[in-house]
Amino acid sequence: MSEIARWTSTRQRPSRPFYPLVLAALVVIAAVVLLRLADPLSTLMRATGAKEAESASFLLWQLSLPRLLAALLAGGAFALAGTVFQAATRNPLASPDLLGVTAGAQAGMLVGLAVPALRPLAGPPLLFAFGLGAAALALVAAGGWRAAPLRLLLAGGACSLLFSSLVTMTLALFEQNIAGVALWSQGALYQPGAQGLKTATLWLIPPIAVLPFLLRPLEALALGDDAARSIGVAVPFTRLLAALAAAALTAAAVAIAGPIGFIGLLAPNLVRALGLYDLKTVAPLAALTGAALLLAADGAVAGTGLSTGLSTTVATALVGTPLLLALVARGRMPAPTSRGDVATGGRTAPFLVVALACALALIALCAFGLAWGEAWLSPARLVDAVSGRDPIAALILDIRAPRIAIAALTGAMLAASGVVLQSVIRNALAGPEIIGVTQGAALVTLTGSLLWPLLGRPGAFGLALSGGLATLGVILAINYRQRFEALRVALTGLALGGLFAALTYTLIVETSAQPARALIWLVGGTYGRSWADALALLPWFVATLPALALLARPLDLLALGDDAAAGLGLPIALIRGLALLLATILASTAVAIVGPIGFVSLLTPHLARLLGFHRHGARLPIAMLLGALLTVTADIVGRAALAPTEIPAGALTALIGAPYFLWLMIRRPATRDDHR
CATH class of the missing domain: 1.10.3470.10 (ABC transporter involved in vitamin B12 uptake, BtuC)
Known part of the structure; x- marks a missing residue:
């Protein structure tokens, strides 16, 4: 029974x-x-x-x-x-x-x-x-x-x-x-x-x-x-x-x-x-x-x-x-498996058309974000700022531009992490924030910054990576025998994420002289980030792109099932380990710079699949572009909508993503896969 x-x-x-x-x-x-x-x-x-x-x-x-x-x-x-x-x-x-x-x-x-x-x-x-x-x-x-x-x-x-x-x-x-x-x-x-x-x-x-x-x-x-x-x-x-x-x-x-x-x-x-x-x-x-x-x-x-x-x-x-x-x-909790994502189906659109449209929309959005805000910069002032003729506009541009660049980079990295995790574990809930990876990275990073106030960016990257990898290791060790069943992985991540969040908030209350600043960082955002942060994040982004391209075909084979993939000569254990390592690196390095921005890695893979892109060679770049669009939008709106008060980008990504995600669930009735 x-x-x-x-x-x-x-x-x-x-x-x-x-x-x-x-x-x-x-x-x-x-x-x-x-x-x-x-x-x-x-x-x-x-x-x-x-x-x-x-x-x-x-x-x-x-x-x-x-x-x-x-x-x-x-x-x-x-x-x-x-x-x-x-x-x-x-x-x-x-x-x-x-x-x-x-x-x-x-x-x-x-x-x-x-x-x-x-x-x-x-x-x-x-x-x-x-x-x-x-x-x-x-x-x-x-x-x-x-x-x-x-x-x-x-x-x-x-x-x-x-x-x-x-x-x-x-x-x-x-x-x-x-x-x-x-x-x-x-x-x-x-x-x-x-x-x-x-x-x-x-x-x-x-x-x-x-x-x-x-x-x-x-x-x-x-x-x-x-x-x-x-x-x-x-x-x-x-x-x-x-x-x-x-x-x-x-x-x-x-x-x-x-x-x-x-x-x-x-x-x-x-x-x-x-x-x-x-x-x-x-x-x-x-x-x-x-x-x-x-x-x-x-x-x-x-x-x-x-x-x-x-x-x-x-x-x-x-x-x-x-x-x-x-x-x-011990298997005391029910564990139905699920092969379906929330946003499956939809008509297949031409990849180049969608990719080009997303890229142009991202460029237009970034240009709008540079101009729009508490101080409006007209196109003429933007030209003067770049040429050095308007020092005030140049200063404003120097504040806004790195934030937009970081938002785009982290959005793309989080989206790629979500695609890889969902594919490897075959779990629609396998975003890094759902299974506790971002919470683990945030806890270790915040602890290090409180213990060593002069902690530099290399140290922050190292701490975030160690926290994310340790969390992922615990989750995989607990669920290995159950072949990473969707519900069990989600429950394990829920338990660990709840523990890490409670420890993090207590750490803030007990030790931090500025609880408001720390709490806002925990939501995730680009406030106060500079070109130095963007340049520190860029090598991680560039270094992971070839790895993502090389993994696209093996991830397609993994979707066929372990037996079929092994029959085609795929080294399953090696590919799965490398993919999980890559996904954790992407999520943890993003957390080290902007904090644990939520919902991007969970929502954008489903949106890419909703557009009809199931193969990873197309799904990964589309999801990354969508992730960049989402985070840049959240950053611009959060910065300028209630100026001078700023709303953290992480709060807005959830406010944008959660209602849309719930709407997708309402639109898609339960299928047989949901009850397996």
Whole structure:
């Protein structure tokens, strides 16, 4: 029986007794709570004077105990939300994180803080509205409640990128809030204070009260919609109520603890990994598991002596990442393969016509970008700037030209990296940002720049390459036996990328004197880049072009399958290793200069295929031209649209790419390949 069929089978009997597992979970939670309260209790008991007793009492009742309650409530709520989403969609990947609900809630919190009229709602109400909207968008793009796991993961990732970009743009407009939002985004328990904790707890009462009445109809949905209707289940109403309940649970949890990831995905799947499939047993055990996970992560933070508690997300990722990777490696997560990309099909266009059109459009766009901005340079002034007769125009041109050159180079490099990765791993999700390569490169590069402020460009390139290659090595090692199946590779990259992102943000908050600058760099952009950066990047670009040309034909043969390619005499292991090395070099060197610009490497290969270019000899140059067009457009618009305020190019590439990508998913109905 397949993993999905086994998960959806309501006839499956638990392989382990339910009540001993509940008792064991309660004992673990009680032990951790008592251990955490031991020090405040002993301090209170040893207090002699009234002032000392008052201080000890405040530590116990106003700090320690509420923080423990926040961990239990938020962890349990995240886990229950994941359980409900998974049951409603019959999809074990439908967690608040992967549906974009937590990213939507984060955007709602920031909007509530930035817009004075919405500040009274800057809590569970606004988080609930934005989170529910994100879930609805992801489900519509994926194809509805019965979407395949691969499509759902792709749609949820696009929604997360979209809302993260909205957050970044809002921060660019309201810079005074950037530090506070950065701290909140790290996940710190008991953030809203005593009154806020009470309010969020009240928001938990309605969805928890509804759950007992939802479990039986949700269980019936596992039999199929027709079977559920035949026994009297109102399928649309049940799913709508489930979505409302799960979004409310997520909103309350995010209000209490911030956008802490992994728990909604991990806790229900850990319970099912024990052999429990009945929702009446999965839901309470998942809630206890989620509470225990967050409590343990927060306990690890408290044990480090960090008074700020800003590393709760990191601790959760450190706990959750190995568990999630273990589930993937052991085959406990469903792994349908997919040969299709989101943007397949389309009419084949003449290569030279399309290439020439893209090249001319890129040249025209670059010329427009040199002239357009907060200071308009007419054609006459551009001529005077080049000839040296207008020093002011020459200075402006010297600032804009290297940025446009770097944007074009990095866009082309990221697009080529995406094409190669998707071809070698045969995985539509194998962009460097989706599988964690860019996050790994960014983390190592940022760490090096903070440790060595005078780090030069050669050092930045070396650090970025080491981080990207190490991440790729871990992903390939974990998924080698499964032949790099699409969903498993994506889940591995998701786990590692989440861990690296949490570590990176904590590093910024704890060590950086300029968190705004570092956060903007993490989004990716060309602000402050010079001709020296462009000249440092150019040799890497030029050196990889012959390698890309030589690999085009072998990559075409790899698309036929390993057996067919080997029968034609292709050294598969050597070609695959060289191609992966080349893709990582392209992505990592781009990150070293502009930061982890997102979505270019994922979107442009699909756009090239949509135009009808499937052979790599044509697909690679078209995707590179499209990548350059996308990043140059984002850089120009971000620089000039709200001048003098600048929007990072990485935020705009996601804002441009994510809606178009979701539209492509909506246009293309699910195929048989999506469910394999």
